[in-house]
Amino acid sequence: MFSRLTSSSALTVYIPPAIYAAGSTIDGEVQIQFRDLQDENIEEVQLRLRGTSKTFINRDRSSMWENIRLARVDSTLWSKGAAYPPAGSDVLRVPFSVPLPEQLPPSFHMHVFAAKGDIRYSLSAVGVRKGLLNLNRRHVVPLAVLPRDELGAQLKAEHATHGWKAFQKEDRIRKGFWGDYSKVHVELSLPSIPVLPLFSDIPFTIRITTTTPPASRSKADASPSDKPLFPPVPLLPNGIQFSLLRKVRLRAKMFTDRSSKDVAVFLGEKKSGQPYGCAGPVETVPPVKEWVEVGSALVQDEKAKEEGKEAGSDAKGSWVQRAVFHSTFRLDCPPTFAVHNIECSHQLVVKVPFPGIGNDLKLEVPVTVTSGIDKPLPRDSQSVSKDGEPAQPPPNLDLPPAYWDASDQDWAGDEKD
Structure with a gap:
């Protein structure tokens, strides 16, 4: 009452x-x-x-x-x-x-x-x-x-060009229960900084590489030209899923609870209520298939390497395809933190779907999201940039x-x- x-x-x-x-x-x-x-x-x-x-x-x-x-x-x-x-x-x-x-x-x-x-x-x-x-x-x-985040605020203020750090995941997949294995590889490149501050454009590059099972060149050339290679690479940015996953652990006295949720989706299918899209346009390098002889392929197969030592036009090799997507993302979610009864952590997740059961490739990268501010951040919609042009929309915590x-x-x- x-x-x-x-x-x-x-x-x-x-x-x-x-x-x-x-x-x-x-x-x-x-x-x-x-x-x-x-x-x-x-x-x-x-x-x-x-x-x-x-x-x-x-x-x-x-x-x-x-x-x-x-x-x-x-x-x-x-x-x-x-x-x-x-x-x-x-x-x-x-x-x-x-x-x-x-x-x-x-x-x-x-x-x-x-x-x-x-x-x-x-x-x-x-x-x-x-x-x-x-x-x-x-x-x-x-x-x-x-x-208060002095490190993140400094990174934003410097506008420095940092090096890159890459995170990779590789696996073998095949069309069905039988057959030779293909290789799939995904790489996420981020600025080489220790934290990801809020309200800042963060560049990223996603590279996807697929390698077909080793075969002789004559056999590879005999395949119909209109038959797509397996595994295929995504042709468009929305052919992959790139998101920020939030993991939360709650405690209420003797009870605990764990949950996870995408709090931002940058590429791929949007779910209801989620911030969506990149902060800038997505640059795409069109995929081109390349014949690579065994011994020099990106992902080598040792057995095929031994079998493919014969010389000439019928030497064994693989079709290698690469797709590259580059853009920026901006975060506005509550940052990573831990208190006595709530813990919140984050992961960047890249998921590449491939045909077949269980063939999707997922790369999970733990990241530390920080506030990026060391003083109050005004939310004045009338603010302008230094050159007199309209500034970006005022920051808004999600x-x-x-x-x-x-x-x-x-x-x-x-x-x-």
């Missing part, structure tokens, strides 16, 4: 729209409407900063909750008889400056079947009323908060509408503290 949230027409919090960095300061003001203040019998106006990490897990007919306090700052802005509006006005404006703690995890929200976890921050103007039965009145402003619900009863958990 006492946790029910009641809004107030007497109080309004104004702060600049921004994504706030841990350790930064939130400057703003609270406007107090004195006529409504008196009507609502408010004795005192407090400013409350709150940050919590909450989990909920249901198992069969049992449920567990776990709440961890991350931030709590209280200050009194006004008390009855202390100050009044200027002459001719009913509005008193009270400025404030609230520091955020230095070490904070990012704003976060996830909800799957029978489990929920969130990290939420808010700034509230609370009109305190006397008596347990007189609920306080408040105006709640949810906050987007990210950890959080569901439930995070921003100012009427959520959870915000009133400190009703009569």
Whole structure:
């Protein structure tokens, strides 16, 4: 009963729209409407900063909750008889400056079947009323908060050209249950940097190589020219799946829960509710088949190498095909983090589908996603770039509408503290 949230027409919090960095300061003001203040019998106006990490897990007919306090700052802005509006006005404006703690995890929200976890921050103007039965009145402003990330911010500011690091996966596949094996190979190249900062264009290159089973050149040439080679390489960028996978571990006292979800899809089939697409155009190198004799093929077959030592035009070899896709991606999801009851990690996943059961090739690359900011990031849509051209859209941290619900009863958990 006492946790029910009641809004107030007497109080309004104004702060600049921004994504706030841990350790930064939130400057703003609270406007107090004195006529409504008196009507609502408010004795005192407090400013409350709150940050919590909450989990909920249901198992069969049992449920567990776990709440961890991350931030709590209280200050009194006004008390009855202390100050009044200027002459001719009913509005008193009270400025404030609230520091955020230095070490904070990012704003976060996830909800799957029978489990929920969130990290939420808010700034509230609370009109305190006397008596347990007189609920306080408040105006709640949810906050987007990210950890301070000096390394990521430096990488973004330098705009440096870094070297590349490559991650590879290789396998053997065949059309059916019998027959010779073909080779498939995928490589993902990323900038040689230790972290992937948010709100930054990150280049990538995906190379896919397929090698047919070794055969004599005469046998290879005897195949119909209109018959596609196996394995085929993707012709278009959407022929492969490239995504960012989020893995979450929740703990609520003695219960634990694990889940995974694609939080961004850069190439391939889009699923409902996911950010989709690359930050820039996709450059494609058209695949061309190349005959490579055994002994020099990208993926060699030792048995065929011994059998293919004969010289001449009938020497054994393989058709090698390569496809290359190059573009950039931009991340706006909550970064990698771990607190007592929530752990969040990320992987970049490249999946290349090939015909046949179980022939898909998947490359998984663990990555550390960081905030990329060391100070508040304004979300002013009127900003312009240095050359006077329109800037990119203001950054937006990907959080569901439930995070921003100012009427959520959870915000009133400190009703009569």
